[in-house]
Amino acid sequence: MGKVKKQNKTKATQSKNTQSLPFNTNRGQHILKNPGIVHAIIEKSALKETDIVMEVGPGTGNLSAKILEHAKKLIAFEIDSRMIAELKKRFIGTPAQGKLQVRAGDVMKDEDWPIFDVCVSNLPYQISSPFVFRLLLHRPLPRYAVLMFQQEFADRLVAKPGSKLYCRLSVNVQLLAKVEHLMRVKRTEFRPPPKVDSTVVRIEPKNPPPPINYQEWDGILRVVFLRKNKTLSAIFKQSTILEMLEKNYKIFCSIKNKPLDPSFDIKNLVDQVLEQNDFGNKRARTMEIPDFLSLLLAFNKADIHFC
Structure with missing residues (x-):
């Protein structure tokens, strides 16, 4: 019984350490704290056990852990060395350790994106637009991406002609992909809470892409x-x-x-x-x-x- 208590105490200590880790909101670090939402995102991602998944901004790994349960491999891009340490520590000694590859640095400055089947991410909001454009121009094309964005940005992705939100982003993305809203996520589901609500979006690139310059x-x-x-x-x-x-x-x-x-x-x-x-x-x-x-x-x- 004493051994069980010690294990539980260790897990509680790890959880407490993660909880006390200061988040950098300037880098879009807003961690999903509701496991039910994480589960829903994974369910809607419909991952296959043969899938290689790319994740951007995994943070402490709440979403990563679920991805690793369903996919063959996870390639996670993280810019914050503190988060990288937490992520590696979370999976060390577990079966998931061998399936996780962490790439340190800014995903938008990395010129050599890997080949992947699906992208699943609670994306840092400040890179939303450039990331989507690069994703749709990446070759080979992924099967689809399930991404969380600020609500207004997500609404721009699906905006129709005549809408106030209709813009270059709307036209570009809709030319190159099929886009659909999957679920809304309230700001209170994050730690620390962002200023606005979020939306999870599924982006499925048209393959082959339209034959244009x-x-x-x-x-x-x-x-x-x-x-x-x-x-x-x-x-x-x-x-x-x-x-x-x-x-x-x-x-x-x-x-x-x-x-x-x-x-x-x-x-x-x-x-x-x-x-x-x-x-x-x-x-x-x-x-x-x-x-x-x-x-x-x-x-x-x-x-x-x-x-």
């Missing part, structure tokens, strides 16, 4: 969403945009050995494209993905490029 696609979206409530005609009158398009046009002509007319005026060509294709009075906030694809195609046919 993504840099060019993203380039035109950056332009038209600069002022999403303005007409395209008004946006494309801005001198900085016209200068960029003229520079690109001249580079393209040079590469293709296409002579440049001395009277060439990029503004006239842009206006002509918008007018002939009925885009002048359209606004980005109400345009759908096929509209943006048609707009890019119309510009490209006129040798106007965005990268």
Whole structure:
């Protein structure tokens, strides 16, 4: 009986040490404290025993422990050396130890992401947008990702034309993936609690991805969403945009050995494209993905490029 009490006391001491570990909210360290929510996330992740899973910001390992119960291997990216020590200590001497690979450092600065089947993470909020873009451009594509975001960011991912939250992020992600909300998580379920509620989202990349030049696609979206409530005609009158398009046009002509007319005026060509294709009075906030694809195609046919 004394031995059992000693083991229990050791576990209680470890738990107390983890509880007292100070969290760095500047790095998005908000740890899920409700095991029921962790269980629900894992259930909705539908992991296979053959899956290699990537997790970002595992913290003390509450989600990691459940992932390791279901997956073949977990590759966990953690930037905080204190958390890495806690994570390794949690699984040392257990069957899960051999299935866990911890990679120290900033996942967004790591140029060599591993091959993985699924990504499951309570993501540090400040990297939400760049992480999603990189995830969807990663090759080979993962099967899907189950990620927790701040509620408004998650709402932007699924926003439709006309919505106040509809933005470049919405269009980009919906072009490249199928996105669905899985569950809402109240801020009180975290320690320390963040300022807003969260949402768990499932992102399933389209495989194969759409056959487009993504840099060019993203380039035109950056332009038209600069002022999403303005007409395209008004946006494309801005001198900085016209200068960029003229520079690109001249580079393209040079590469293709296409002579440049001395009277060439990029503004006239842009206006002509918008007018002939009925885009002048359209606004980005109400345009759908096929509209943006048609707009890019119309510009490209006129040798106007965005990268």
